[in-house]
Amino acid sequence: MKQIFSLALLAITGWLLWSLVPYGQATEPGPVSSHYIAHGLQENGGSNLVTSIVVNYRGFDTLGEVTVLFLSVAGAGFVLRRRSGQRRVAPRPSSEFVQTGARMLFAPMVLFGVYIFVHGHLTPGGGFQGGAVIASAVLMLLLADRDHHLPHGFMGWLESLAGFGYVLTGFLGLAIGGSFLANKGVLPLGQWNRLFSAGVIPIIYTLVGLKVGTELSTLLDVMVDSGRDHGEADAHGQKGGAA
């Protein structure tokens, strides 16, 4: 019975999705997309239209999205928090080569992440990709040196400052340009294809990159670090230390 129901559900879903497929011909951009493609460069100054849309035209969405990411990281940290009184099992340290190599590679990897999100308005890439690269640098450090601790206070401050800067830029746009996150008038649009161009877009994407980088790093730290004490008896009503 269950199998028949599952199969029927799958068949209906597949049929519904398949009916979406436009056979053969490709879809043309709608009026909104056409406006973005035709006037995006003049209005925002950034060569990368996807960045223009993510950061400026739909920047409010991105603010909400970064908030959702923050909430899910906070949720994971809350769910996986370590109970007070529990001791971490000391893991076997990795070899000297791995530790030194990881420390040596950490700075170039973070630099590469920063490069990706600073050039988000010119080349493919941006805050999310750069943030992910930074998070993988942090992950490498965490895996190489098991006793390594992220400076949670600093990360928290950086994350809050980035979010605050994002909202502040938005309100600056509201005060000067007339709409939330407006690009016009806040900063000069600059010359096409230069690093200092596209108004507030590089600034916002840098802030997004910092925010996403700290959030994903914290997420990985929470998942790696609280993992050494599973199988514990669950103590009810005990106040756990913040993860």
Add this chain to the structure above:
Amino acid sequence: MNGLTPSTLYLATAILLILMGLAAVLVKRNLLKMVLGLSLVDTGIHLLIAALGAHPGRTAPILDDAKYLADPHTLLARVNLVVDPVPQALVLTAIVIGVGVTALMLSYVVRLYARRGSLDIGEIGRLKW
């Protein structure tokens, strides 16, 4: 093989991925397997949305060449040169949200395992909370 455009191929692949993940969620009893299935559904949806905006013969929506810097009266000609950027922006957002949601699901799975000692969905459903 004529008549099979890349776009149709991508859409078919995306639908198969979605169905595969959905089947795993429906049939599998292991919680981690179900989360993996949801992750496949996620990937399939990303491919579906991005492929709906695909257009053969058009390049990425990055106007970094002098040929795009035309006079204002040919601005609309750009629309025929680059791919629709809006689905891409949506997918970009969805991927990042997806990893956050997956991480939250996995932390619940880990927590349930620590508490129940089992990953079987049936075991967990039968026990009283």
Add this chain to the structure above:
Amino acid sequence: MIIVDILICLVLLAAGVGAMLQRNLVASSVLVGVVSLMVSILFLRIGAPDVAMTEAAIGAGLSTVIFLIAVRRTEEEEQ
């Protein structure tokens, strides 16, 4: 060059089926990462380099790592 697309799609679907049928959860997670990687190549081919980068860095990289950590923390073969 549709043959390349067909090949990528076949690898992708095979990896997906393998991930769902495989009993070893570590192998499953890695195969789901392979699916993400192949999808990111497809994104590159349809002219979406931004999305391809995101999918490769987040979908194929971080997501797989998170799955592997979760598997290590539960350490159980699928029955």
